[in-house]
Amino acid sequence: MLGYIVKTGFSALSWEFLTTFPKDSMTKGGIFPAIIGTLYLIIGSSIVSIPVGIITAIYLTEYASNEKIVRLIRLGVSNLAGIPSVVFGLFGLSLFVIFLKFGTSILAGSLTLGVLNLPVIIRSTEEALMTVPKTFREASLSLGATRWQTIYRIVLPGALPGILTGVMLSLGRAAGETAPIMFTAAAFFTPDLPTSIFHEVMALPYHIYVMATAGTKILETRPLQYGTAIILITLVLILNMTGLILRYRFRKKLKGI
Amino acid sequence: MKHLNRKIIYDIILSKFFFIVGLSCLIILFIIMLFLFIEGIPVLNHVSLTDFIFGTSWYPTSDHARFGILPLISASAAVTLLASLLAVPFSLAIAIYLSELAGNLIREIIKPVIEIIASIPSVIIGFFGMVVVAPFLQNNFDLDTGLNLFNAALMLAFMAVPTIASICEDAISSVPASLKEASYALGANRWQTIYHITVPAALSGIWTAIILGISRVIGETMVVLMVAGGAAIIPLSIFDPVRPLTSNIAAEMAEAAVGGPHYRALFAIGIILFIITFIFNIIADYLSGKYKFKEG
Numbered sequence: 350m351l352g353y354i355v356k357t358g359f360s361a362l363s364w365e366f367l368t369t370f371p372k373d374s375m376t377k378g379g380i381f382p383a384i385i386g387t388l389y390l391i392i393g394s395s396i397v398s399i400p401v402g403i404i405t406a407i408y409l410t411e412y413a414s415n416e417k418i419v420r421l422i423r424l425g426v427s428n429l430a431g432i433p434s435v436v437f438g439l440f441g442l443s444l445f446v447i448f449l450k451f452g453t454s455i456l457a458g459s460l461t462l463g464v465l466n467l468p469v470i471i472r473s474t475e476e477a478l479m480t481v482p483k484t485f486r487e488a489s490l491s492l493g494a495t496r497w498q499t500i501y502r503i504v505l506p507g508a509l510p511g512i513l514t515g516v517m518l519s520l521g522r523a524a525g526e527t528a529p530i531m532f533t534a535a536a537f538f539t540p541d542l543p544t545s546i547f548h549e550v551m552a553l554p555y556h557i558y559v560m561a562t563a564g565t566k567i568l569e570t571r572p573l574q575y576g577t578a579i580i581l582i583t584l585v586l587i588l589n590m591t592g593l594i595l596r597y598r599f600r601k602k603l604k605g606i
Numbered sequence: 607m608k609h610l611n612r613k614i615i616y617d618i619i620l621s622k623f624f625f626i627v628g629l630s631c632l633i634i635l636f637i638i639m640l641f642l643f644i645e646g647i648p649v650l651n652h653v654s655l656t657d658f659i660f661g662t663s664w665y666p667t668s669d670h671a672r673f674g675i676l677p678l679i680s681a682s683a684a685v686t687l688l689a690s691l692l693a694v695p696f697s698l699a700i701a702i703y704l705s706e707l708a709g710n711l712i713r714e715i716i717k718p719v720i721e722i723i724a725s726i727p728s729v730i731i732g733f734f735g736m737v738v739v740a741p742f743l744q745n746n747f748d749l750d751t752g753l754n755l756f757n758a759a760l761m762l763a764f765m766a767v768p769t770i771a772s773i774c775e776d777a778i779s780s781v782p783a784s785l786k787e788a789s790y791a792l793g794a795n796r797w798q799t800i801y802h803i804t805v806p807a808a809l810s811g812i813w814t815a816i817i818l819g820i821s822r823v824i825g826e827t828m829v830v831l832m833v834a835g836g837a838a839i840i841p842l843s844i845f846d847p848v849r850p851l852t853s854n855i856a857a858e859m860a861e862a863a864v865g866g867p868h869y870r871a872l873f874a875i876g877i878i879l880f881i882i883t884f885i886f887n888i889i890a891d892y893l894s895g896k897y898k899f900k901e902g
Binding site for chain 2: 437
């Protein structure tokens with residue numbers, strides 16, 4: 350399937366395609382603003398999800414002593430993970446766009462994607478933290494280190510590759526999600542690059558969706574659609590592959606201990 | 607001594623801070639629920655609950671707007687059912703093969719490939735369904751449109767297989783070797799052992815996988831938005847174009863006036879989706895917690 354899309358769309362690719370704006374009401378030209386928009390959304394969402402996700406995971410594995418609360422939070426995390434992405438879109442629309450008056454903007458879209466990605470980061474960070482042997486912590490604590498010193502100096506460095514894997518996977522997801530940004534961040538076309546977090550942006554997945562379903566020249570712009578699809582797939586695959594390779598090497602190292 | 611005290615206080619403050627952030631998921635879940643309900647519940651001022659859920663006509667923009675979501679619910683149900691029928695046997699076969707039959711090398715290759723497939727953005731799968739599968743169906747089955755229930759179910763099944771297969775594989779792999787060894791010792795062959803021992807022992811995990819997979823299929827938006835056809839009718843054939851709940855929200859939100867009845871109705875559909883997936887997740891969580899094999 351990927352092969353088919355790449356084969357068909359390859360001819361549309363060129364340096365120009367990547368670096369220019371759309372022309373002639375989207376029938377020609379490139380996808381530069383959509384690439385930039387997607388990058389902004391990835392960065393914005395990770396500013397939200399990475400700190401909160403990692404701290405939640407640290408709390409669950411290192412601090413929490415009350416079984417009931419841990420179970421409740423875990424249940425919350427798995428339910429959050431199960432909510433349909435379009436419902437996240439509704440939530441983002443009502444809270445960020447309308448209630449907090451951010452408008453359709455990078456800020457609203459990033460926050461929505463950030464919340465969507467929280468469970469991914471929490472779970473993978475938890476997994477990574479649990480692979481650090483308990484004896485390491487006990488040794489550190491017995492040397493007089495406080496709990497935070499133990500976490501910061503001993504546990505986190507050991508779990509870092511695993512945490513990075515989760516971060517990469519979540520970035521890949523943020524790049525590809527369409528439904529949550531449809532009402533919160535994405536615009537069909539912007540004449541300029543966004544200069545503030547309150548501007549709306551073009552984004553690759555939304556660009557594919559709109560070009561493939563709306564408008565009068567769907568068939569004429571097929572090559573552009575294929576080209577955009579290839580760029581999105583490449584971006585997502587690079588992020589995911591990096592994550593998987595990191596994890597693979599991390600596991601190998603663990604076996605060596 | 608003073609220095610030590612400060613460190614301990616610092617540690618206590620940090621642990622409180624971690625606790626508060628740790629609660630953020632629950633708070634977010636609550637806020638999502640709150641906003642869905644605030645925005646969605648007022649739809650009941652325009653239509654009664656029974657007319658909303660069992661009404662058969664969805665004409666949100668006409669002068670006499672009708673908000674009956676039965677066609678949307680039945681579309682979601684039909685797509686989900688068909689996708690599950692396609693995905694579950696296939697996923698189960700992959701899981702059994704990977705955990706019981708495949709060699710180490712093959713497993714090391716296939717598992718990342720499954721994860722890569724799981725990571726393909728849904729809009730790409732929807733695009734593929736539109737430009738490749740739809741024309742194929744249209745030409746080979748002599749249909750008016752290739753964008754229909756069957757196409758959507760096929761694409762959703764493709765998306766669900768990685769989820770279901772990888773959780774099933776975990777469940778089957780966690781069946782203790784001693785059970786299988788006992789079965790072999792009694793003279794059972796490999797297939798008998800898989801069929802009578804391993805799979806039944808992993809059944810709760812397999813159910814968890816199926817339920818999570820189904821829950822994802824119900825909630826998937828872009829694929830059905832792009833390939834299901836979009837007609838708000840109760841499907842009578844698997845080649846009817848349909849409009850499931852999720853795609854309906856995505857398709858109409860842009861044109862619904864904020865605060866109007868149409869807007870409220872779309873949020874109410876969001877509530878229904880939220881509740882459905884919530885229930886599925888609770889069931890999955892219950893099942894996976896209940897019959898886990900203890901290590902050792």
